[in-house]
Amino acid sequence: MSSDTLTRNQALELASLLCSRLCHDMLSPVGALSNGLELLAEEKDPAMRERCFELLEQSARTSADKLKFFRLAFGAAGGFGERIPVAEPKALIEALLAGKDRIQLSWAIGGDALPKAAVKTLLNFALIAMEALVRGGTLDIAAEVRASDGVAEIVVRAAGPRIAFDPAVGQALEGAAGFGELTSKTAPAAMMAQMAAAQGGRLQYMLSDEALVLGAVLPGL
Template structure:
């Protein structure tokens, strides 16, 4: 699969807008309700909803800035704590998902951080009925590479096969969409640095893995 940078950027923008529509729309609706509401208790509830929607919007924007963007403000190595905080915030909005971490390295190269974030996003989306999300990432100085594994386990895993084909680089260009664009971006990113992506899917688990040469 070969995709122009412009088309891929457009689809990633579409994906970001799609994911931001709900919390931003909730902010707009909350403000409309607040303008008409006179009851003190209901106004307090409106403020709670506005605060929640604003927090979710901010968390998602921060996540997508690093997951899709140029990761400005960081050097070649990015603190793992940055990615962990963004994923923690994203998962905190889903009480049915338990998140486990294994992060022995303090920092990872930018391509590894972007892969980690997008794997986490794919893994979280695979758990619409809840479950467990296990995330492990390490920079192996002896191999000069980052190793990343994300495992989703739960009832009736939801995984679009087109996302898998995009990760493998076998998705026809005409089938690329805003849903599969993040996976296509990871495929191009891995190939550009000589890395490898893979996934294994079962009825109750999805495992995403990457080995990425880096600094």
């Protein structure tokens, strides 16, 4: 896909694909809520009803966590152009990792806040990295804004056995995928490529048998 400005139809298609991705990721927790409510309506045993309430609470929390994550990763949360406290994306990533004991998170961020584009890139990188760790491993997230020129540098590394990474996502990250080839899975990567190109920045990745490394350099606006 060219890094040039998207046409109106392409922009609409990209938005549609991002919505499809959101719906796909929300289907499981929302479906669990629906199933839990059906079970609760039929269950009479007090102990089982209590268990149903626990499952409903868990599904509701998972749904809320994912919506908050995607609102900032894909949407316009936080307004336009300002810096976002580092604590916000950190909390969102930790919430998605809750219950995933096989993934160990390491966090190294310079400063208390990052530009919005950097935060969106960091969140999307983290999502790609989490999905790559199908058998667990370590997730290292680092970012800083250089004091000399305001350039944001982001590195996310997923290391573990059997790294799962679709080369089509890598092509979309580097702007090499044709627009007609995009899917709901690769649309977030294409969105990041467009955002980076608009700032004069760049994205890249490296894949080995042991690790996936995602990097971004985003000039200050």
